[in-house]
Amino acid sequence: MFEFTNLTYKIGSKTLLQQVSGCARPGEILAVVGANGAGKSTLLRLLSGDLKPSGGELLFGGGPLAKWPLAGLARRRAVLAQQHSLALAFEVRELVLLGRYPHFGGQPTAHDHAVVAAALAAVGLAHLAERSYPTLSGGEQQRAQLARVLAQVWEAEAGFLLLDEPLTGLDLRHQHHTLEVARDLARQRGFGVIAVLHDLNLAAQYADQILMLRQGRPVACGPxxxxxxxxxxxxxxxxxxxxxxHPRLGCPLIVPCPRQSTVAWTL
Structure with a gap:
């Protein structure tokens, strides 16, 4: 379980996140939503351990996140970052195998390769396992990265996935498929998932809890x-x-209201 209370993060005199509290539980999806610059990615980087909070309390598994050994943390939680840089032309299966590094010493085992195959199948990329990663489309690269983080925590009990804008570059079908994978991990395997999402209707449809931020401050948190x-x-x-x-699911269906243009089109 991730628990964070009055979490604050500052850079110099600028406060990027201020007194944000919430809880992400095994078996649930927590969606973090908000406008651009609301502090969503900053919160995820704090939860992943990439950043150290300026204030507040951050617990994982009942203890301070900062006291977790890196190797143990890597086997319990995986992070899908917003941007991916890959200099080498790895095959897709080789990229996904990177997620298994916390689990083997010198060489991957047959089990590690089996996990890679299962993770690729879960995201619908088994047929592209031998393709060079740079030749994939943006959406296919995003799915390959998702397979990598799935492989990292495949055996974890009550593992966690931290997903920063996991739907970037995905078409409508694969947006839903990605969130279905996350939901199945939560429901069937007891994983906790924290996902930064932009589409409020998708958040309403798939998330158990939603945390809304505005300019680094919490607006609301709950169902x-x-x-x-x-x-x-x-x-x-x-x-x-x-x-x-929603006509079938009962969750809110959000419809933006048209408004008059405020742009001055003439000089």
């Missing part, structure tokens, strides 16, 4: 029906919306 209100969305995004009931 979709409580967080995704017209008032909160206007506060967090500066957008007028109407809420409808």
């Amino acid at each position: 979709a029906n409580e967080v995704l209100t017209c008032e909160n969305i206007h506060t967090g995004f500066g957008l007028e919306v109407e809420l409808l009931a």
Whole structure:
């Protein structure tokens, strides 16, 4: 379980995150939403251990995150970053095998290769296992990176995935497939998933809890029906919306309201 209380992060005199509290539990998906610059990625980097908080408390598995040994942490939680840099032309299976490094010493075992194959199948890329990673489309590269983090925590009990904008570059079908994979991990294997999402309707459809941020401060945290209100969305995004009931799922369906243009098109 990730628990964070009054989490704050500052760079010099600038506060990027201020007194943010929440809890991400095994078996659930926590979606972090907010406008650009709201502090979503900063929060995820704090939870991953990449950044050290300026204030507040951050616990993982019942103890301070900062006291976890790196090797043990790598076997319990995996992070899908927002941007990926890869200088070498790895095959896709070789890229995914990188996620197994915390689990073997000198050479990967047959089990490690089996996990790689299973992770690729889970994201629908088994047929591209031998392709060079740079030749993939942006969406295929994103799915390959997801397979890598899945492979990293494949055997973990109550493992965690931290996903920073995991739907970038994905078409509609694969957006839903990615969130279905996350949901299945949570429901069937007891994983906890923390995902930064931009699409509020997808967050409403798949997340158990939603944390909304605005300019580094929390707007609301809780179930979709409580967080995704017209008032909160206007506060967090500066957008007028109407809420409808989803015809099949019962979650909120968010419809932006048209507004008159404020752009001056003439000189």
